[in-house]
Amino acid sequence: MARSVRGGGRLDTGLLVTCLLLSVVCVVMPQRFRDSVSAALRQTVLFPLVVLEGKATGVRATISARDELLATRAQAITDTLSLRAVTDENTTLRRLLGLSARLGDGFVVAEVLPRRGTNEDFRMTLSVGSRAGVEAFAPIVTADGLVGMTERVDSNTTFAITWASPDFRVSGMSETGSAFGIVQAHLGAGAERLLLELRGVPFREKLDSGEVVVSSGLGGTYPRGIPVGRVIGEITTTEKWARTYLLTPSVLPAGIGPVIVLRSARGLRGVNTIWTNVASADSAARAIAAAGDSVARLSAMAELAARRSAVDSAVTDSLLRDRLLSTPPTVRSPMTRVDSARADSVRRARLDSMRRQAPSVPPRTGPPPALELR
């Protein structure tokens, strides 16, 4: 028994020593032998394991690539959304720039400050105040139309209500001026809360769906011609003697970015054609760019001056001729064509007689004399 144990121990030791020696030989053998031995092992005994490891590594690479793909896709979506936001803001600013150009002067541009409380759904705070010229009860507009009205004005801050406020009222009319009424917030539930209604329209007046409602200018706060909303349809109310229409507001809450506060002087001068006559804000932007070009402005002024001088000289010549002839300017109507020959002969005879009586007028070579037109 002891001999077998000793024999087993010798065998174990021998195997251990052999394996250790082989391992040491593997460690110390030259590189090319190592490579050839390892290559032979990889291509024969270990080939299935090499293939298995390669496939597992491929699966891992696929998983990693999918993660990267998802991350890239998420980044692309984020970039697209931010790009869209930037584009929208750019469009809004361009349109506001166009509106500013059309208004010319008498307004204050303001930023809407972030909401500070939960009860500010229908109110907003502007970044400018009385120092910038903002007045209380002044209309607030964007390039799309009416936003609201200023309420309280501090030196640097303005508090305003939007059209969605229950306190908001504006006298409105159809764009054609055929129907008048009072526009106020539609106090419905849910999404309908963000609609307007035009109340008190005479029963005989009917508005079509899609018709634009603008401020009528009555009441003095809002000048005539600011778009307020667009007719959705008529709603039934208890007022049987008048119609009430539901309107989509011209300025949606999400679209309120930078705004313009109109000053009272600008309102008195009227804004009737600001939103209606100019087809596109881009043209206004181009006009701004052209106006900013001093060379273009100078050439335009020179052309205008030349036209004025030409018109003046023409008027001067005719007045001078009329004074010299002492005859009132004749307006020839088509019906007097039959007598034209006789009239010309009479005028020629008169001219001849004048030439004989009055000294001759030398031909004018210099600038026309200044004449007072009455």
Next chain:
Amino acid sequence: MAIQPPQSAAASAARAWIGFLLLLLAQFAVRPLISARASVDFLVIAVLFAAVRMRPGLAAVVGFGAGLAVDALVPTAFGAAALAFTAVAFVASRVKAVFFADHVALTALFVFVGTLLFDALNAAFSGGARGSDLVVQLLLWTPLSAALTAAVAVLLLTVFRPLFRPASG
């Protein structure tokens, strides 16, 4: 009290080799999927579980073969893993009576020490990491790998008990 039927030595050896092959496959099929600085070494578990069922000399041969397989796939350190696995397998087979009792904590400790020893020898003979890298490897990543390997070994021993537990008696 249930009496377990006696197992033949051939059936036990067959199950042991099946377990060894499964762990060998896991080394090359599963480990690349969870590749990290601290990863589970299924081959160490396979060699240790096989070594406790064998004579030390045969365990050394099995360890040498497993190490040679690892070396063949990493030719820059050819022989280092074979040397380390030979030593670890021989020692594991020698101390199996001490460590491989039917106790989960002792089994975990056995695998943990075996993995530490293998990594230390492999790092020493391969000559890949030197200086501070070697220190970080031996003091940080090797213990983490050993702990992870020990945890997986205990899990395997619990779930696949007939494959990896040596036949009693």
